[in-house]
Amino acid sequence: MLKREKTDVLVIGGGAAGMACALSAAKEGVYVTLLERESSVGGVLNQxxxxxxxLQFYHQELTGPEFASRLIDEMNMENVKIIxxxxxxxxDVRKRVAQVLSPDGAYEIQAGALVISTGARERPFGSLLIPGDRPSGIMxxxxxxxxxxLENRIPARKAVVLGSGDIGLIMARRLTLEGVEVVGVLERMSYPGGLTRNIVQCLEDFDIPLHLSTTVxxxxGEGRLRSVEVSKVDENFTPIPGTSRNIDVDALILSAGLLPQVEDFSDDLEVDPVNRGFLVSNTCESSVEGVFAAGNNVAVFDLVDYVAAEGWIAGRHAALFSRGVNTSGDRVPIFRGKNIGVLVPGIVDMEEHLRLYIRLRKPMEKGVVVLRELKIEKKFSxxxxxxxxxxxxNRDKLQPLMNHGRLTVEVQ
Structure with missing residues (x-):
């Protein structure tokens, strides 16, 4: 039998962003329903x-499960229903009506506001277009x-990691600690793809080599992976003749990047072509009124603390929207200037503080982030x-944007 329910705020996805969102919304005094596809909330934090x-969200260093547990304990003290x-x-994102299946039955949930916090997925092996066999051992x-x-299983005896993203760096260390021989991490770029602290703590501290400008x-392999051929690449990522060599391994661990999980909603919500995630304002509202998005489905963040912080903002504004409180102000678009890659948000709402998250297009020894129309600069090294x-x-400093009708962000 179909259960028809109403909720003030419906949150889809129970990772760091979704949990922070649900908690923030509930603290505004509204009823929240949180949907999670796994048997428990926490998302990737659990593993x-x-x-x-x-360090930023709780001002305390925690493991992933500890971070998730803190949010769960706080949600349990608020008016949050978790399915x-x-x-x-x-x-129907415009009507904010969801048809939901669960072990408890089928639901039709009408929401006052909707928050999408579906996170990101790993780039699959097929998208890398690497020739050869298709044996097991590639993951x-x-x-x-x-x-x-989580499952207490060792997936390999001897492995190579392709890509120097943070998960790959962390797993190079983790597998080494479990007795797996990690022969190296391969990165096709001329610089690492992960955080500096992970390069040091996960590779250098364990004598795991990092091979830049190198790829598979x-x-x-027949049945199981037997070996990989690796080669140096030029600036166009074309293999350089005469540089190939063979490495005997039984596992190829892929750390080739994350992709925002937007496919189920991209027909209805605008997607930023560079971030590959939902286009949102600094209130986390999407291109559809009353529909918010937060976390790695907006852009791939480097810190879970940022993900949770954005979820908190989304939850507060979703709760206010569901109560009929108009917190939206005048808005102007944000444009990328030179040297700007990922940029969040894409729209400035004058009624909220502006938190900008920027990824450079290339490494720089030093530079200055410039908010051109606001005449604000931030140096970095x-x-x-x-x-x-x-x-x-601060939102008090945003009003000059109304005269310009835009904000341009660039790095000099």
Whole structure:
């Protein structure tokens, strides 16, 4: 029997952004329903048993499960209904009505406001277009992490990691600690893709080599992966003749990047072509009124603390919208200037403080982030694309944008 329910705020996705959102909305005095497809909330935090989380959000260093547990404990003290193992079968984002299946039955949920916090997914092996066989033993770093940390299984005896994203760096260390021989991390760029602290703590501290401007050019194996061919690449990522060599391994761990999970909603909500995630304002509202988005489905953030902070903002504004409180002000678009890659948000709402998250297009020894129309500058030293630059502007300083009708962000 179809259960028809109403909720003030419906949150889809129970990772860091979704939990922070649900908690923030509930603290505004509204009723919140949180949908999570797994058997428990927490998302990828549940398998990230290393520390380094919470330094900004909780001002305390936590592991991933500890970070999730803190949010869960706080949600349990608020008016939040969690439906685990739930799947959104259909949704009308404009009417904010969702058809949901769960072990408890089928629901039709009418929401006053909707928040999408579906996170990101790992780039699959097929998208890398690497020639050769298709044996077992090739897996994303997040899958390897789940095997080891949640299922107590060792996925390899000898492995190579392709891509120097943070999950790959962390898994190079984790596999080494479990007795797996990690022969190296390969990165096709001329610079690492992960945080500097992970390069040091996960590779250098364990004598795991990092090979830059290097990639896998062929995989070989019948049934199980037997070996990979690796080659140096030029600035166009073309393999350099005469540089190929063979490495015997039984696992290829992929750390080739994350992609915002937007497919189920991209027909209705505008997507930023550079971020590849939902276009949102600094209130986290999407291109559809009353529909908000936060976390890695907006852009891939480098810190969970940023994800949770954006979820908190989304929850507060969603709660106010559901109560009929108009918190939206005048808005202007944000444009990318030179050297700007990922940029969040894409729209400035004058009624909220502006929190900018920026990824550089290339490494820079030093530079200045310039908010051209506001005449605001922020200097930095040693900027790399893997580490976001954050800049906060008080809403009292945003009014000059109304005369310009835009904000341009660039790095000089």
């Amino acid at each position: 990230c048993i290393h520390n380094g989380f919470g 685990n193992q739930s799947y959104v079968r259909d949704i 994303p770093a997040g899958v390897a992490q789940r095997y080891v940390n 050019t062929e995989v070989r 040693y900027g790399v694309p893997s580490e976001m630059i954050q800049l906060v502007v």
